[in-house]
Amino acid sequence: MTPINYYLGLGALLFAIGTVGVLIRRNLIVVFMSIELMLNAVNLTFIALGRAMGSADGQVIVFFVMIVAGVEAAVGLGIILAAFRNRLTVNADEFNLLRW
C-alpha cells in the first residue's frame, strides 16, 4: 500500500507546477490549462485525505469542484473568446489597455 503522504506530495507538486505555469506562460489558454492543473491537484489531495480518514466527504467535495471547474472553463473560454475578438491575440502581455 502506498502511504497517503505520497499522494499528498504528488498533489503539492502538481499544484506547484500549475502555479508556475500560470506565472511563466503568456498564452492565456495555456495559463488557463495550468489553472485546471492546480484544481486537479487539489482534487487529488481531497481524495487522498478523504481516503486517509475513511470518510467519503472528500469525494463529494471533488464532485462539486469538478462542476465548478466545468463552469469556470465554459465562462473563462467565453471571456477569452470575447477578448480575442477585440484584440486578435491571446498573449497576456498585449492586454495593456488598462494600466496606469
Added chain:
Amino acid sequence: MPLGIFAFFATLAVISALGVILQRSPVHSLLALIVTLLCVAALMIGLDALAVGLLQAIVYVGAIVVLFLFVIWLLNLERDPEESGRLGIKLLAAVGAAALVGELTAFLTRTHMSQQTVNSDYGSMAQLAGLIFGNYLIAFEVTSLLLLVAVVGVVAVARRWPSPRLANRPPTLSAKPQT
C-alpha cells in the same frame, strides 16, 4: 494501490504536467493535460474512489478539455513564439516553486498518515448519492445555480449580438461624438 503502480502514474502525471506548461504548441499542451488528468483519475481509482475517478475522466477529459480544443481551433493558435526575458516574473515563479516544494517536503516529512480500512461500498455511487442528497443538499442545489450562471454567462459574453440596434452603437459612451 501498490507502490510500483503509484510510482508509474505519479511519474507520468508529473512529466505530463511539466509538458503542459513547457510546450510551445497549445495542442500539445492540451494533450499533456489529458494525460495528467487521466493519471490523476487512475490515482483516484487507486484510492478507492472509483466513481469519482471515472467522473473525472468523463467530465474533465470528455467535456472540459474538448472545450479548450474548440477554442484553440476557433482562435487558430499555432506555436507560441519563444518567450524573451521577463526575468522578474521568472524569478517570482522560481521563488513560488521553491516555496511550494518546501511545502511538499513538509508533507512528506512531518505528517504520518496511513490508509484506514474502509467498507466495500466506500466511494460507491450509492454512498456518494446519500451524502449529496443528505448533508450536502444545499451545495448540490447551488451547483445547479452555477450551471445556470455558466449557460447565461457564456451566452452573454460570447454570443455576437446580431441586433442592428447594438451594431450601430459606439463601443463606449465616451466614444460618442459630442454634439
Added chain:
Amino acid sequence: MLIDLIISAIKAIFVVLLVLNLSAVLLWFERKGSALIQDRIGANRAGLFGIGRRLGLPNLGIINTFIADPLKIFTKEDFVPDRADKFLYTLAPFLALFPVLISFAPIPFGDRLIVGSHQIELVVCPLTAGILYILAALGLGVYGAALGGWASNNRWALLGSVRASAQLISYELTMGLSIIAVVMVYGTLDLQEICRAQSGTWFGWLPKWGIVYQPLGFLLLLVAGIAESRRIPFDLPEGESELVAGYFTEYSGGKQAAFMLADFAEIVLVSALISTLFFGGWQVPYLQSDGFHLPGGTWLPLSNPVVALLGFVAFGIKVVFFCWLQILIRWTLPRFRYDQLMTLGWKGLLPLGLVNLMVTAVAIVAVGGSV
C-alpha cells in the same frame, strides 16, 4: 491467483478478437447489405483460384473482404502529409481505436460459467461502476477524431474534426441521459447486475427486458448511438460527398484501417449496449440457470456450460441484429444538414431524454423503489 490472471487474459483477448472480427464481418455485411438495398450484386471479386466458381458456388466476396482488402490496405504506403504534426498524426488512429476497444471491458457476454471449482463471470472486467467506465471511454474517443483531422493540416480534415467532436459531445448527453434512466430503473451501475435483473417474465410469457420499462430510452440510445458512431444519417464528420472522408482524409494504409476499424467497433459497441440495457443482454427468454422454463410449465433441464453457451449465442445474435439494423438505417436514410443535426440533438433528443428521466424518476417513486 495465476489461474485468475490467465482467465482474465483469455477473456480479454477473446473479446478483443471477437470485436475485431465482428468489425470485419460488418464490413462484409455493409457491402452485401448496401448491394441488396440498391439492387446490386456487391462484393464478388477475388475468388480462391476459381475453386468456388468451378464448384458452381456463388461468389459472395468473402475472400475479397476478409483477405484481399486487408492485404491491400496494410501494404499501402503509410503516407504522412507535409507540414503535418507528425506525432499527433501517428497517435490519432490509436486514440480512435483504443477507447472503443477498452469500453467493451465491463459488458457481460454471458452468465456465470462454472469450470471445476472456478466460477467465471463471462465479462472481461466486472466493474461496479461499469456504465461510468463506458461513458468515460466514449468521452476519450473524441480525441481520435479531433486530433486526427487537426494533425493532418488539411482544412477539410479539420472541418471533419470540428464536426465530429461537436457532434460527439452533443449526443453524448442524450446517450448519458437515456442510460441514466435505465440505471435508475435497476438501481445499479453494474452491467452484469442489470442483465441479471432482466431475467424472468411477466404474465408467464413476456420476458422482463428493459425495453418494456424504457421504450423511449431505447429509441434515444439507438439514435444517439448512431450519431456517436458517425453513421448516416449523422455522418457529417465524414460526409463523403463534401469532405472526402472527413477527419481521416489524409490517412492511408494501416492508420486508415485503424480509423475504419474504430468506426465498426463503435457500431458493435452501440449494439452491445442496446442489447445489454434493453434486451436482456445474454438472457434467453424462459432460460434460467437450470434450464428452460416454458410458459406452459414444462421444464427442460440443461447443464451450466450449455446454459452459458446459449446465453453467449443469444447475446451474439442480439448484437448482430442491432448491427444489421444500423447498417439498414445507414443505407436507407439521407444525410442531415449540420444545423438539423444540432437542432435534433439539443432541441429534440435532449429534452426528450430529460422528460424520460423525469417520468422514470416519478414512476420509481410512485412504485416505491427500483426494480
Added chain:
Amino acid sequence: MQALGPLILSWRSVLAPGIVALTAVVTMLVGSGLSEDESESVGWIALTGLVAAAIASLAASGDHIVTFGGSLIIDDYTAFFYLLIPVCSAVVVLFSFDYVAALGLPATEYYALLLFATTGMMLMAGAGDLIVMFLGLETMSISAYVMAAMAQRDPKSSEAGLKYFLLGAFSTGFLLYGIALLYGATGSIKLEAVAQMVRKHSIALSPFVLLGLGLILVGFGFKVAAAPFHVWTPDAYEGAPTSVTALMAVGIKLGAFAGFIRVLLIYLAPLHAQWSGVLWALAALSMTVGNLAALAQENIKRMLAYSAIAHAGYILVGMTAGRSEVGPALLYYLLGYAFANLGAFAVLVAVEQAQQSGTKLDDLSGLARNHPMLAAAMALFMLSLMGMPPLAGFVGKFYIFSVALESRYVWLVIIATLNSVVSAYYYARVIVAMYMREGAERQAQTRQPTLLFALAVAALATVIIGLLPHPYISASSAAYASAEQVLRPATAALQTK
C-alpha cells in the same frame, strides 16, 4: 456529520437566497420572451425579487441554528447580510436601468447574472461549511467575471473581464487547496467541526492547519482585494461597466468579508496568534498601497478601486485585532462603506450618461455648475469615504481604530491614521474638480427617477448611519453576538466531556 446532530432542514435559512435565485430564473424566462427593447423592463422583476428577499431576510434571524447538515446557519449575522446584500443589489439595479440600455448590454442576462451574483454573496454570508462558502464565492465571482466582460464591443471591458477572471480563478485554486488542507487536518469541512478540532492544541499547530490557513488567507485576500493580492482590482474596476463596478466594489466585498469574518474571527479564533501577524502585514500593505496608488489616478473608477483596496486594509486592521468587540465595528464599517461607495458609483453612472463622458477626473470638472445635485451627493460620499465626521465613514473608522488600539496594535493604528490623512488628498481632489474647476459647458440630459431614488437612498443612508449610529451599532453587535454564540455551548459540551 453525526456530531452535529440530526439533519435539520429549515426553510428559514434558504428563504431569502431562494427568492433571489428564483427571481433570477423568472427574469430569464420572462426576458427570453421579450424583444430586445422591451427586455429592459425585467429590471423591475429583479428589483421586486431583491426587495422581497430583503424582507424575507427576517426569517433567518434568531438564535444560532445550523441547518442542512451544517451547510447553512440561521442567526442574526446571517440575517444582517441577507438584508444588507439584497438592498445593495437593489440600489445597483435602480441605477442600472438606463445605463444598461445606454451601453447596449443584454438586459435579461445582465439582471439574471446580477441576481445570481447576489445569491452567491448571500450564501457566503450564511454558509456553515467551507464547501457552500466556496460555491457561493464561485457563484458570485463567475457572475461578476461575465458582467465585467459584458460590454462586448468595448475592448476595455473584455480585458477587464479577462484579468478579473484569470486572477480570480487562480486565487480559487489557492482557496480550495487551503480548504483541502484544513479538511485533512480536522476531518471535516463543517465550520463547527473545524472549530472544535482547532481548539485542540495538538492539531492547531500541525503543518496542515498552518498551510491551510495561509492558503485560505491568500484566497480570501484575492477576493477582498487586499494587497499584495490586489493586482486585478484596478483593471477590473476600471474596465467593467460602471454599474458592474459598483456591484464588485460593494456586493462582492460584502459577500467576501461576510464569509471571511465568519471563518476567521469566529471559527478560527483559536488560531489568532497564527493569523494575526499575516493579517497585520496585509492590512498595512493594503492601506499603504491603496492610498498611495490612488493619489496618482486620473480615472475616478480606478481611484475608487485603489480606495477600495485601502478600505479593505482598514477592515483588516479591525480583523487583526481579532477580539469579539471588533466584530460589530466591522459590520458597522461595512454598512457605511457600502452605501458611500454605491452612491459614488451612482453619481459616476449619472455623469457618464448625462455628459456622454468617461469617468476621468476632468470629466467631473465643473459638475457643481452643470449638475449641482450630483456634485453635492458626490461630495457627501467622498467625505464619508474620507472619514469626515459626522458621516458613516468616520464613525466606522473611529470605532475600528479604537478597538485596535485597545488590543495594543498601536503601530498598525498609526499607519492607518497616517493613511487616512493621505487619503484625504485624493478624495478632496474630486471635490475640488467638481466645485473649483471650470469644465466644458454640457447640457443636462434625462433625469431618471430611479437613479435619483438610488442616489437619495445612498445619501440618506450615509448621513443617517453616521449621525444616528446607535441603532446600527446595536444591530451590528446583536448580529455579531448571535454568530459568536455558537462557540460557547460547543466549548461547554467539550469541557463536560
